Amino acid sequence: MFSKACEYGIRSATYIALNSLEGRRVSLKEIAKEIDSPVAFTAKILQLLSKNNIVDSVKGAYGGFDINRTKIDKLMLSEIVNAIDGDKIYVGCGLGLKECNADKPCPVHEKFVGIRNDLRKMLENTSLYEMATGLEMGLTYLKR
C-alpha cells in the first residue's frame, strides 16, 4: 500500500507526536529504536518531513525532533503520506492506464474510485493526535 519510506515516516511522526504531547524532544536514535526502523534511512525521511514543515528539527546537543503542540491536532496522515509518497495512491488508474477516467474508464475504474476515496478520506480524517493518544492509552503499538 505505502512505501517503506512512508511507513517509517508515519511511525516516526506518530512517535514524535506522542513525545511532543509530553513535552519531550526525541533524537533520531531513539525514534529508530522505538519504531524499529533502520537509523540512517529514517534520518533521510525525517529530513523530508522537516523540509515539509511536518516536524521541527533542532541541531546540536540536546537537539532532536518535535512537533508544535498546536499542530498535532491539525496534522493529518494525508499530509505525511503526500510528503513522502506523493498522491499516487489516490490518483492514477488501478490498472496503470495513463488516461483512465470517467469518460474512458478501465474495467475496474468505478470499483477503484470507491476504495481510493475511502482510503483518502481515512487519511485526511486521521490526525497525529489521534494516532498518538491511541499509543498513549496503550490501545495501539508501533513496534514489531
Added chain:
Amino acid sequence: MFSKACEYGIRSATYIALNSLEGRRVSLKEIAKEIDSPVAFTAKILQLLSKNNIVDSVKGAYGGFDINRTKIDKLMLSEIVNAIDGDKIYVGCGLGLKECNADKPCPVHEKFVGIRNDLRKMLENTSLYEMATGLEMGLTYLKR
C-alpha cells in the same frame, strides 16, 4: 496499489478473455500491442499466468494464449493478483508492522481492515467475464 507486473497481468488476462469469448487465440505480440505493455516483460507474466493455470498457452505456429470458455466466468481478479503479487495487499499491516493484529493493533489497524476487506471483496467478486464484456460493449478500455 498493484505492481506493474500485476497491472500488465490483469490487462493481459482481460484482453485474452475478450478474444477467447469470440473464439480467437491471441499472440504475445498482439497482447502487448493492445494493452500497451513491454513485450518481453509481458511474456514473463504470461508464463506465470500459464503456470498458475489462469491462461492456456499453445506453442508453435498459430499458437498463442487463450482461456477456457467455461473458466472465464469463474476466474476472479483475486486469482490473478494472487498469482503475481501474492496476498500482500490484503494481508499485513498498513504501517509495515510484522506483528500487528487485533490484539496488538497499530494506530490505524481498524481503519485499514475495512479498506482492505473492501479491496479483497472487490477482487474476489470481479470475474474476467465482467472485465471482458465491459470492453466488448465499449464501456471500458485497456489502452493508454
Added chain:
DNA sequence: ACTAAATAGGATATAATTGTCCGATTTAGG
C-alpha cells in the same frame, strides 16, 4: 575555546522491480 551530541547532506552500496535479449523448443503448413 573545547568537547560531545546531534541533525544535514552528499556519496555510495545493496536489493527488488522492471525490462531486454537470445537460443531452445514446439508446431502448423508447404
Added chain:
DNA sequence: CCTAAATCGGACAATTATATCCTATTTAGT
C-alpha cells in the same frame, strides 16, 4: 523435411527503492 511463427526459459541490463557511511555543521554545556 524444412521453414516460419510462436512460446519457454535462462541470462543479463536498467531503473527504482531501500539502506549505509562519512563528513560538515550546529549547539549546549563545561
